[in-house]
Amino acid sequence: MSLISEIIGNVPDLTTSEFLLLCLASFFTSTITSAFGLGGGAMLIIIMVSFMNPLDIIPIHAVIQMSSNMSRAIMLWKHIKFTFMLPFIIGTLIGVTLGGLIIVDLPKYLLQSFIGIFILYSLYGPIAKNVQATNLKFVGLGAFSSFVTMFVGGTGPIIAPFIRAITNERQSTVATHGAFMAWKHGVKIIAFGFLGFSFAQYTPLIIGMLLLGVIGTWVGKVILVWMPEKVFSLGFNFVLTILALRLLFEGLRQVI
Numbered sequence: 001m002s003l004i005s006e007i008i009g010n011v012p013d014l015t016t017s018e019f020l021l022l023c024l025a026s027f028f029t030s031t032i033t034s035a036f037g038l039g040g041g042a043m044l045i046i047i048m049v050s051f052m053n054p055l056d057i058i059p060i061h062a063v064i065q066m067s068s069n070m071s072r073a074i075m076l077w078k079h080i081k082f083t084f085m086l087p088f089i090i091g092t093l094i095g096v097t098l099g100g101l102i103i104v105d106l107p108k109y110l111l112q113s114f115i116g117i118f119i120l121y122s123l124y125g126p127i128a129k130n131v132q133a134t135n136l137k138f139v140g141l142g143a144f145s146s147f148v149t150m151f152v153g154g155t156g157p158i159i160a161p162f163i164r165a166i167t168n169e170r171q172s173t174v175a176t177h178g179a180f181m182a183w184k185h186g187v188k189i190i191a192f193g194f195l196g197f198s199f200a201q202y203t204p205l206i207i208g209m210l211l212l213g214v215i216g217t218w219v220g221k222v223i224l225v226w227m228p229e230k231v232f233s234l235g236f237n238f239v240l241t242i243l244a245l246r247l248l249f250e251g252l253r254q255v256i
Contacts, residue, residue: 018051019205026209027216030068032239034075034220035227037163037174038156039239041065041181042246058150059192060202066185067210069178071217076175081167084138085180088159091142092184098143099150100191113251116244133166146184150191156181157243160236170232174224 014022025047033040044064048057073080141159149155159180167173193199199206224232 013053014051014205019208022048022051022205023208023212026064026068027212027219030072030213030216031220031223033068033156034072034174034217035223036232036235036239037170037177038160038236039243040068041156042243056197056202059189059197059199060206062149062185062188062192063199063206064209064213066182066189068213068217069182069185071214072178072221073175073182075217075221076171076178079169079172079175080179081172081176082179084133084135084166085183087135087138088142088180089183091139091144092146092187093142094139095143095146095148096150096187096191099147100195102150113248116247116251120241120244120248133162138162142184146187149184149188155184157240157247160240164236170224170227170229170236173232173236 025044029040029044029047031040032043041061045057045061048061052060141162145155145158148158156177160177163177163180164173167176189199227235
């Protein structure tokens with residue numbers, strides 16, 4: 001027990017109780033994401049802000065989310081729709097490269113507000129029921145979402161409306177979203193590595209959160225399989241709407 005406490009104690013700026021809380025948060029947020037396809041990543045980053053150095057949150061969050069999304073995609077791999085994966089990959093490489101080259105931090109409130117408005121419009125605006133997916137749109141989607149994720153972290157809601165538009169049932173939506181997001185977070189991790197971020201100091205926390213996250217993903221998958229399609233659609237839109245309103249609120253709060 002003393003060895004475990006010593007290992008946990010080596011994680012920068014975290015007490016043992018905070019360490020355990022973050023691991024439990026990884027479990028619950030992964031369960032939510034696996035059940036509804038999104039929401040957990042944004043919730044997790046909010047929780048991490050309460051305990052960790054803000055400069056370290058986004059790269060660590062990327063590692064946890066890559067694992068969560070990848071495990072979700074693997075568990076539901078038969079349902080993944082790869083049609084627009086290649087253009088999305090091309091776009092993410094462009095977006096992460098541009099984001100990594102920018103030294104001056106962009107105004108976070110502008111990004112948050114824009115994303116919030118975009119999500120609400122994509123859900124309830126005139127195009128909400130008729131999103132036309134094309135290769136070019138997915139290149140742009142990959143570039144924009146990957147660029148933004150270098151600054152604000154959880155950007156799953158940006159691509160969620162498009163993934164929902166190209167999938168026709170809940171398991172396909174969750175699996176495809178997981179596959180796209182796993183790739184995006186993986187590219188982001190590599191970018192932060194090149195930028196000099198040291199992941200090694202957070203190894204115990206990463207391992208703990210990854211293990212609990214995989215378990216949470218499995219629990220969420222059980223809920224997803226059991227859940228009726230109509231309930232999933234309502235839950236999906238509800239979670240996405242709450243996340244969009246939160247982004248708008250945070251953006252306006254910083255302005256005021």
